[in-house]
Amino acid sequence: GRWEDNIIWDAQAMPRLLEPPVLTLDPNDENLILEIPDEKEEATSNSPSKESKRESSLKKSRILLGKTGVIKEEPQQNMSQPEVKDPWNLSSDEYYYPKQQGLRGTFGGNIIQHSIPAVELWQPFFPTHMGPIKIRQFHRPPLKKYSFGALSQPGPHSVQPLLKHIKKKAKMREQERQASGGGELFFMRTPQDLTGKDGDLILAEYSEENGPLMMQVGMATKIKNYYKRKPGKDPGAPDCKYGETVYCHTSPFLGSLHPGQLLQAFENNLFRAPIYLHKMPETDFLIIRTRQGYYIRELVDIFVVGQQCPLFEVPGPNSKRANTHIRDFLQVFIYRLFWKSKDRPRRIRMEDIKKAFPSHSESSIRKRLKLCADFKRTGMDSNWWVLKSDFRLPTEEEIRAMVSPEQCCAYYSMIAAEQRLKDAGYGEKSFFAPEEENEEDFQMKIDDEVHTAPWNTTRAFIAAMKGKCLLEVTGVADPTGCGEGFSYVKIPNKPTQQKDDKEPQAVKKTVTGTDADLRRLSLKNAKQLLRKFGVPEEEIKKLSRWEVIDVVRTMSTEQARSGEGPMSKFARGSRFSVAEHQERYKEECQRIFDLQNKVLSSTEVLSSDTDSSSAEDSDFEEMGKNIENMLQNKKTSSQLSREWEEQERKELQRMLLAAGSAASGNNHRDDDTASVTSLNSSATGHCLKIYRTFRDEEGKEYVRCETVRKPAVIDAYVRIRTTKDEEFIQKFALFDEQYREEMRKERRRIQEQLRRLKRNQEKEKLRGPPEKKPKKMKERPDLKLKCGACGAIGHMRTNKFCPLYYQTNVPPSNPVAMTEEQEEELEKTVIHNDNEELIKVEGTKIVLGKQLIENADEVRRKSLVLKFPKQQLPPKKKRRVGTTVHCDYLNRPHKSIHRRRTDPMVTLSSILESIINDMRDLP
Known part of the structure; x- marks a missing residue:
């Protein structure tokens, strides 16, 4: 029927009930599009185009290069079985996925629970101020001599065992856990819980002399056992005494784990570092020293900690992050002082803060205090900072969020490295942290010692893990110094050619018109080159001229990159592409990672020759430096x-x-x-x-x-x-x-000056003498001034035209201070030149005698004496002493003339306060 009959014109008056139609698709219908067809270019003529010829020749040469093993054959896609995609999936989600870059997070649970003293930044464990001596002894405190206690007295001291104490403490904690209902209970609540006299104890020795980040006392870390499964059937990770097992496909380190390899690691919010378990010698034990005596306990396990992988960036000196931490640390200290105050309203003293932060100025402390407190000058709270009535003190959770223990550790690491650089002779301007935009230019200018500073190494590692740059891997920042560690120094992602200053750079030439031009290479010579490269004869015959040239260029380029082959002149392109540069970087990281694992997990005991002298060691070091210089400078x-x-x-x-x-x-x-x-x-x-x-x-x-x-x-x-x-x-x-050479330069400079003077004199002779213009005599004004010295009219006694000016202004006969000539004469009379014991020279050291220094101080003291005539001094004003005696109640305190007017209310309140205090003292 007609399709118009299926239209419902009026729903109330329908001639018949319509039935739903059945959809029918005709696959042979030309107007029906079921999928997007692949467009295929049809040849306009029977002769193939230039593009098709080039594609066919390129395909043949690629097949030949794949057979010879120069390039890897790409798997050809089967055209008969195209990749099937969901036709209704139009979201294109694969283009919106975030890039898989950045720091690899901690595998498994990453919640680190520190002890209460560490979280609350208790004073002994997180100092508010450290002087230069304390900073130099950072994490290496010497044994101090006790001023009181049992160990302060000389004589023999007994050593107490800790077996009973350990069992007693474990029993007490088990009872506490059972009383709380069982389950896990956090015991690290007081400083006494952090002692090594109870509980399980392991030792961990860092392989780095100065690690970029070091934990403070009371901070927690986890032991993770990273395991990579074997392909196929895997028996599972081996059991370890410590740590939790984490199955990882991608390695959290710079190198990858091999299938079936297990690697333990320390992991916390500061760093991740591999650890290697070693057997503790039976002759080693631990001695714990306190004020009361010595204690001994056994040690079961010891770990060697590998190179750290920083997860927290150390701030640079005087950077914004460092200054923010100092400000927040001071503010947190002030809040905790207010919480400790038992007075109502809460109050604190400025002296308590200055004692904890002696390096801070009083104005900076007052700036932090004004935010939350007012200073009271009078009344009951005189000289106290009282908390504002409308200010709410932050809670303990809010205070903990302001400054974390990790921020304190990063700041301590920064000031310790800064002190080491200062001790090495570097000024403050040489190790400033650069801004982000100027960082690449700055990296090329700083010294090697500054490269190894923690604010540079941590920033470089974190940027490399985010994919912003690569690491130098081997270089000056290697903490081992012998190529067994990573050098955390930034290098760009793209390969750069290292310029050698010793060798002059050759002039860049083009290959056009030379023997390296492949277009001038004959087919016969090109085939001969392929035979030298080892290409079979039957394969050569199948290739046309330009296909042969393509194979010659490709094989020459590959051999030039590998550093061999006499036909490198036919090589084209850059030495290393970006992909090859990244691949070499990964291979170098893997090599050092495997080497570090092998060295630090080795149980071989290395013998040390104790009889060798330091001179021999220095000779070996000098020999090693000479060999290194010979290799770098390429000298015989x-x-x-x-x-x-x-x-x-x-x-x-x-x-x-x-x-x-x-x-x-x-x-x-x-x-x-x-x-x-x-x-x-x-x-x-x-x-x-x-x-x-x-x-x-x-x-x-x-x-x-x-x-x-x-x-x-x-x-x-x-x-x-x-x-x-x-x-x-x-x-x-x-x-x-x-x-x-210096004498020659001086002679040339003098000759040049003489020639210039001679040239100027000749020019003046040619010009002739200059014409002198007659000077106009200025008429002096008729002044009725009378001189006080000579009595003449027209000038004053201070005018130089006065005939008595130089007589009245002569210097006094008695000099005020000694002249330089008098000082020299005094030195000659005091210091005897014939005394050979005053100055001694020993190599590059000069020893000055005590008499010489005393005589020099005497000469300096006499030269600083000033003499003034007594007549020129102003007369002293003497106070008149009263002879009459007044009543004692009429004596008033002396008041200054320019004094501020006192508020009568303040005066009255002070008087009443003194009266109240006197009344309190009455019985």
Whole structure:
């Protein structure tokens, strides 16, 4: 029928009841689209296009390169079985998934519950201030001498066992747990619970000398046992005495775990570090020292902690995060003081805060106090900071959220590293933390020691785990120093070519028109190259000319990347692509990760040669440095030996110049040969004394003694003095290339100045003498001023035209202070030049006598004395002393003239308060 008949025109007047139609699809209908067809380009003519030819030739060359093993064959997709997708899934969720980057979170439960003293930042465990000595002893406190207690007295002390105490404490905790209803109970509530005298105890030794992050006393950590399953049937992870097992597919470390490998690790909010269980020797035990005595207990297990993987960034010195932590730490301390106050309203004193934070200024503390308290100057709360009535003190949970123990540990790590850099000679400007946008430029300028600072290493590791950069892996920041650890120093994601300053860079040339141009390579030579590369003859015959050229270029590039092959001139492209750079980075990380696991888990006992002297060790270190420099600089051993000889010659030259530069001509004579106290200088304890005679400006002679203790210097000095004449020594000492170069530069500079002066004089001669303009005489105003000195009219006594000006303004005959000439004369009279014991020279050390220092202080004291004539001093005003005696109740306290007016209410309240206090004291 017609389709118009199926339309319901009027629902109330329908001629018949309609039935639902059955949907019928015709697959042969051209107008019906059931799927999106693949568009295939049809050839317009019978001859193939250039693109199709290129694709077919590329396909043939790729097949050949895959057969020879140069490139990996890509699996071809089966066109008959296309990938089936859900036709109704139109969400495209795969394009909106977040990138799998960033720090890998802790596997399993990541809740770390610290002890109550650690969470509340108790004073002994989380100090508010540490001086330089305390910072240098960070996590390495020395044994202190007790001022009171049993151990403060000298004599023998007994050592008590702890077996009964451990059992008693375990029984008490079990009773407490049963009384609370069973289950798990948190026992770390007081400092007494943190002692090592009870409970189970293990030792963990860090392999890093100065770890980037270290936990404080009372902080908790978890032991995780990471296990990677084997493919197929897996027996499961082996049982471990400590820790919880975590099955991981991706490794939480820089290297990956092998199938069936188990690795234990410390994990907390600060870092993740692998640990390796070792057997405790039976001869080792633990001694616990307190004020009351010594205690002994057994140790069962010991772990070696590998290199840390930081999870918390250490703030840089004077950075915003560091200053914010200092501010919040002070604020939290103030809140806790208010909570401890038992007065109502709560009040605290400024002195308590200044004692805890001596490095803070009073203005900064007052700024924090003004937020929550008012300072009372009078009344019952005089000199107290009283909590504001409208201020609500934060709860304990809110205070704990302001400053966490992890933030304190990161701050302590920062100030400890800052102190180490200061002790090494670095100033504060050299280790500032850079901003994010200038970080890459800053990384190239800072020193190696600053690279190893925790604020740089933690930032680099966290950025690398987020995929923002890569790590140097091997370099200066390696904590082991021998290539068995990771170097947390940033490098860019893309490969960069290292420029060698020693070798001059060659001029960049193009390959066009040279023998490296592949377009000029003949087919015969190209096939010959393929035969050298090992390509079979039957495969070569199947290829056309440009397919052969493609194979030659690809194989030459692969061999050039691997560092071999004589035909590297035909290689094209960059040395390493980004993907290859990432792959090499992963391989290097895996290599160091496996090496660290092997070394730290090894049970081999390494013997140490205790008989070897420190000199031999320094020789070995010097030899290692020389070999390292030879490898870096690519120099031969003969070149290095010549450099060493040149350095020794310059050092000896410097010693001889010290004798020749002190005096010139006949102003000194050297008694070196007569002053050698020992010719056998190689023996220990011998030294060489050289007495040198100098002559001052007045011709008076004095002697100085120089002591040399290095055996090598003594041997060289004696050998030259005994074998060479005086003329040779003078020539040898003056043979200094650097000195000659400086003299040449000085001569050129003087010659240039003379030429410039001569040129200016010639120009002035050509111009002629300048015309002098007659000066106009200024008419002096008719002033009716009379001089007080000469009595003339027209000037004052302070005018220079007065004839008596220079007579009246002459300096006084008595000088106020000593002049420089008088100081020099006093030094000559006080310090005797003929006393040779005043100044002694021992190598690079100068020893000054006590008499010299005392005389210098005497000269300085006399030069600071100022003398004024008594007549020029203003007369002293004497107070008149009253003769009449007044009544005692009429005596008033002395009041200053410029005093602030006192509020009468304040005065009255003070008087009434004193009256009340007196009344209280009455019986």
